Amino acid sequence: MIELSPDLEIETVTEIFIRINSKGVVLSQADFAMSKIAADTEHSGNELRKAIDYFCHLVVAPDFFKHIVDNDKEFTETDFFQKMQWLKAENEDLYDPDYNDLIRVAFTSQFNRGRLSDLVSLLSGRNFETRTFEAEIAKLSFATLKNGVSNFINETNFKRFLMIIKSAGFISPKLIRSQNALNFAYIIYLKLKELNVNSAAIESYVRRWLVYSILTGRYSGSPESSFDFDIKQISLKPFDEILREREEAELSEAYWSASLPQSLDSSVASSPYFHVFLASQVKAHDKGFLSKDILVSDLISLRGDIHHLFPKEYLKKNGLDRSKYNQIANYVYMQSEINIKxxxxxxxxxxxxxxxxxxxxxxxVTGLSTEHDLLDNLKMNCVPTELMAMNVGDYQDFLILRRKLMCLKIRDYYHSL
Incomplete structure (x- = not known):
């Protein structure tokens, strides 16, 4: 048994906790918070721990509902269980949060803090001003966290949030690589709803912030400091003012005309910039390349394939390597049967x-019947008309032209949100 001095800072205790356990599975601040919640007997912590665990399990595997009913009669009588019953028939996989996501969103939206080590301190009754521990603070902190978890798992909140994300064109989890971008978008939704912001404004703010954070990589890497800064800003001034400041600083005209085209100079199909471009196509109800009726959204949802405007084998035959022919600007969603032809x-x-x-x-080859249809299809897919006269010698010029068109589409899409 290792006994720690009660005078130790919570960060030190956390570090010891993590280091001791690092020989097995490396544990996080969320694991520490969950252990604190589960060990609590005074404020129904174990019930809260089950609510978090069960929700995260059910959102991925709805058939687990029967297991809870059959094996945990005590929990089925709680308010938490009543609030998550809707999950037994839910098969949406756009946002499948784990307990780390749920705790982070519930905590940040309710406590206006972004560092999970602060949650452990508050659940322990930490008074940050006097540096003492008070039972009343622990009691209030558990009640506040329970409220945050209830808001998170609320059917109306969760489904409306997903509806907003889908309305921005993000209809598939493969279009969103950053779970933390989704997490903070949900925090914004919950926070602005609590502040009684107009519902139409909330929808626009959530969409724009999600796309802004993806394009700027705001929550990539370690997100806690950004979460902490952003939630405190939201508590201090109107959200439209915060958003305007960020756009002026990070999404200026120079970003759209210079920085973003450089970011699209990549061969990584999972690039967040390419995903935002695809979302812009989904939102615009664009059709696949050379398709008469099949939408890009259909091709994404039904696991359609990404193909090359300059065919891959054609470029390989002419001496271009993988990094050259697998360029984002050479990618397009196209029906496989058209690609074969x-x-x-x-x-x-x-x-x-x-x-x-x-x-x-x-x-x-295609169901398109007039040259006007063809030109319209090229335009919605951001394919320069110059392509109609191009061969391998024009490939680099083509990439430059298409990147510019893709950036213009992403810019107009962002401002339409």
């Missing part, structure tokens, strides 16, 4: 073939 032809050849078939009223 295009084959390994240079863009000039396959687009000439399509135009000839249109004139002859043959639809062997």
């Amino acid at each position: 295009i084959g390994n032809k240079p863009p000039k050849d396959y687009l000439d073939l399509i135009k000839t078939q249109m004139q002859e009223n043959h639809k062997q």
Whole structure:
């Protein structure tokens, strides 16, 4: 048994806790908070711990509901259980929070703090001003955290938040790589709702902040300091003022015309910038490249494939390596059957073939029937019309042109949110 002095700072206790356990699974501040909650007998901490655990389990596996009913009669009689019954028929996987996410959102939205070590201190009754521990602070902290958890698992809150995220074009979890961007977007929703901000304004703010945080990588890496700073700002001044300041500082015209095009100079298909571009296409109800009726959203939802505007084999045959032919600006969502018919032809050849078939009223490659339809499809996919006359020698010029068009679409999309 290791006994620690009660005079130790909570950060020191946390560090000891984590180091002792690091020989097995590395534990986090959320694990420490959960152990503190579970060990509490005075403020129904174990019931709260179960609520957090069960919600996170049910949101991924709704059939676990029967296991709770059969094996934990005591919990089924709690208010928490009543509030999460809606999950037994829920199959949405856009936002599947784990207990770390749930605790972080509930804590930050209720306590206006972003560091989970502060939660452990507050649940212990820490008075930050006198540096003493008071039973009343512990009691109030548990009650406040319970309120935060209740708000998080509330069916109306959770489903409306998902509706807002989907309305921004993020219809699939594969379009959002940053769980913390989602977490803070939910914090904003809960916080602004608590502050009685107009519901239409909340929707716009949540959408814009989510896209802003993804484009700037605000919560990548260690998010706690950013969470702490941002939630305190929200408590101090109107949200529209905060958002305007961030946009002026980080999303100026220079960002759209210079910084973002550089970020799109990448071969990583999982790039957050490419995902935002796809979300902009979903929101605009754009159709897949050379598709007459199939939407980009359909191709994403039904696990459609990303293909190359300059066919990969064509570029490889002409000596370009993976980092060159797998460029974001060369990616497009396209029906596989259309991609197969295009084959390994240079863009000039396959687009000439399509135009000839249109004139002859043959639809062997695409359902598009007029040149106007073709030009419209190129525009919605941010494909420069110059592609119709291009071969391998024009590839670098094509990439530059398409990046500019993609950035303009992302900019207009962001401002439409």
